[in-house]
Amino acid sequence: MYYDHQHDPWESPIETTGRPVESGNVSAGGQPGKKKKGGAKIAALCLVCALVGGIVGSAGVAAATGVLGGGSTTIYEATRQPTVVNVSNITGQEQLTAPEIYAAYVGSTVGITTEIVTTNVWGQPVSAAAAGSGFVITEDGYILTNYHVIEGASSIQVSFIDGTTYDATLVGGEEENDIAVLKIDATGLTPVLIGDSDNVRVGESVVAIGNPLGELTFSMTQGIISARDRSITMENGNVMNMLQTDVAINSGNSGGPLFDMYGQVIGITSAKLSSSSSSEATIEGLGFAIPINDIKDMVTDIMENGYVTGKPYMGITVSTVPQSISERYGMSQGALVESVDESSCAATAGLQEGDIITGIDGTTIVSSAELVEAKKNYSAGDTVTLQVERDGQALSLQLTFDEDTPERRAAQEKALEEQQQQQDQQQQQDQNDPDFFWPFGELSPWFY
Structure with a gap:
């Protein structure tokens, strides 16, 4: 939304509050007219000073900011110091700015591209591509994402912001809780910090990094936690416990990290509500993320055994x-x-x-x-x-x-x-x- 800042037509000019002196009236000193004439001289002098001060002030602004153009039309150009981003000592114990979180962990976020081979009505194989997001959870190449991102995939590829790509293998997945663990042949990666989703409160600021639409790669969006413990029925009818957020989540964001402002991952961005059977109005700002505490043990189980044991x-x-x-x-x-x-x-x-x-x-x-x-x-x-x-x-x-x-x-x-x-x-x-x-x-x- 754009706002046009204009002069307020209801704004009145500055007015004096002194009582006017009428012609012929005697001033406080008993001398008619002279007081008024002296006042006029003082007013004229003030006006000259104001004009001179305005000219000097404008020249000062021009000198400080730089002026583009000339004559009566002037464009003022400002300068500012760039935002300081310090990621040298992130411990998860101090609050960070959004630029600091992005700088620290955009390299831990990946884009996921899959190839899915299906059979058409004539019995012929047909391949299609799908895209999502994920994030690195260990230095040696384990990656967490949503199950629905890789479901039915015949091949999986992950890409980093520096352009590096890897073929990934599926270690295991858990459909009911919509999580999957991938593995790539890499070491020396920067894993995210796993947080505690039970500590998050409604109203806290959060940010997400992901690949909306599979094209606007490594985008950051920001918002707040709107609600906790939402029971959400997914497209397949499965009911899941979710964090609700107004962070922008779109197709392609699925599987990406949701960070609190300490740089800790508290959720996996998974879904958004875009329509409702009870309303024809456009729905905005209703996104959902899987609380990280709900799936921590499952992820460890998958990494160790290839599946969630004890189910x-x-x-x-x-x-x-x-x-x-x-x-x-x-x-x-x-x-x-x-x-x-x-x-x-x-x-x-x-x-x-x-x-x-x-x-x-x-x-x-x-x-x-x-x-x-x-x-x-x-x-x-x-x-x-x-x-x-x-x-x-x-x-x-x-x-x-x-x-x-x-x-x-x-x-x-x-x-x-x-x-x-x-x-x-x-x-x-x-x-x-x-x-x-x-x-x-x-x-x-x-x-x-």
């Missing part, structure tokens, strides 16, 4: 029973079991295809997303009681969680892909049947 695994795929279908067919709302891994704890507990999970340890479940959230409260080895509806009958089943491993996850992904293909084929065969109705929608993207 619970059920061995089923599910979809949500919508309320409309529940009412139409007299079914309970919940998570409909679409398939069961016969080698999993779900099969051992007696879960079957077609069961509807309506609760876990007394917590009501009305959707697959709620099953995801409830499962986060448990670890591998924990035993729970599932409330299940089967053919209209209520059952209680005891289940002891397995551990979610990459091997189990890969097998489950393959099973889900095959099941989705079977569903698509069945729907294609029955699409001309006017009485055909598939009540349960798409399969959930999560594995349980």
Whole structure:
């Protein structure tokens, strides 16, 4: 927004407050007229002094700042000392300026470019590029980013501000918490300082460095923490705990660092709200970052083991029973079991295809997303009681969680892909049947 500074038309000229002396009146000294004449001389003298002072003052300004142009039109040119940026002794204990944070850690921020190969409707491979951000967390080349930045990538490349690029390998990722750890073959890097997101307060200033749009590389934006502990539903339906900020976050910023003013990373920039079903107004200043405390232990786990250990695994795929279908067919709302891994704890507990999970340890479940959230409260080895509806009958089943491993996850992904293909084929065969109705929608993207 531009402001045009103009003279205020309501501003009055300076006025005197003395009472005027009328012609013929006697002055305080008893002499008519002379007082007035002397006053005129004094006023004229003051006016001359003011004009001379103005000329000298203008000349002084011109001499101090430099004057461009001549005649009655003058352009004044100013000078200033450049901002002092001292990054020689950053400890994370003293507050820094935004330029100091940028100078210290722009070299720790990376741009991430991925190649994703998919198959089109004719069965031909198609490649596409995606871009995001990340940041160095160890001197020997471990980099943290968002899972959605590298999801499905066949190749990953990271680039630094000095133009250096590296091919990166995926060490491991955690989809539910949207984090991934990459590794490049490099040493002597400058890692960021990991902070404590529990210490941040609403209203504190923060800055982000990243690659908005994948083109405006290594940009810094600044704002404040707008709220803490926001439960945000992501595009895939996953619910995450977030820091809310008005720092500008755009496509390509995902995976970049969010710094407090001590130069410590307190979050991973991940999402922004750009539209709302409840309002047609343009939405601005609603960005979200994953609190660093929520994922510290997971990152260490991934670096050491390649995945997050101790996560619970059920061995089923599910979809949500919508309320409309529940009412139409007299079914309970919940998570409909679409398939069961016969080698999993779900099969051992007696879960079957077609069961509807309506609760876990007394917590009501009305959707697959709620099953995801409830499962986060448990670890591998924990035993729970599932409330299940089967053919209209209520059952209680005891289940002891397995551990979610990459091997189990890969097998489950393959099973889900095959099941989705079977569903698509069945729907294609029955699409001309006017009485055909598939009540349960798409399969959930999560594995349980």
